[in-house]
Amino acid sequence: MKKLLLASVAVIASGAVHAADLPARMPAKAPVAAPAPFSWTGCYVGAHAGAGWGHRTDFSDQLGSSIIAPTGDVISVDSGADFIGGAQIGCDYQFATNWVVGLAGDFSWANIEGQTNDPFFAGKTPGVPLSLHSRTDFIASATGRLGYAWDQFLLYGKGGAAWSHNKYQVNNFACVIFVSCNTSADETRSGWTAGGGIEWAFAPNWSVLIEYDHYGFGETKSLTFTDPANGSAIFNVKAPSFDVVKAGINFRFGGLLR
16 A cells, blocks of 8 residues: 555656646747837828918019109018918938938929009009009929938928919009000019928828928019000019928838838
8 A cells, every 4th residue: 555655646746847847848939029110211202281371572663663663662462371282202211220311392282372552653543553463373392301210200301492483463554654554474483491390100101291391582583564465564573482381191112111
């Protein structure tokens, strides 16, 4: 009986030792791989929409002709806020872990306009004020940007060259006194832009952004205003500057996960 009891204890002890040793002999599970960090390196196309404000389109007479204003005086037209919308294309490169540089071009259709009545010669045509009108129908830019990225967020500044297409009208000239009744001119003006924004990559190939930009178009130029029926006149015009706030979405190609 003692021999049977001793044999049973030995078997139980041997099983316990074997069970204790079993986990050490089982292969360890492979660690779960961490998600690959997002990379801003790559190119994109996208669309945007927002609002733009125009500031101070200045009209004055050329060579002191005093048709719309006395020599040395200007008539300013300010524009209210209006819709802009368009498209963008560009490429980015991420370096030194968190820094991003890029080049981009964008084009925005616009309808930014303003009008005022001539305060100097409004009474030359009884009952009909002389009005001055400015309208911008597109703004475009070619810019570089530099940003700092926190994984899928990018805070950036940008700047570069800009262009705007502007249409002007000076209406209801006193036809008996002057050559023209309703004259107009248009131009594409070059200038500069600077701004900044924040972009969020919410999916492997998609990002959204919010951005502010200021556009400046500089010096006064002499433009010929024509009326097909009655001739032309020359006025000096300083093109408006603009402030733009817009939201956009980009589809990004390749290289987004590293």
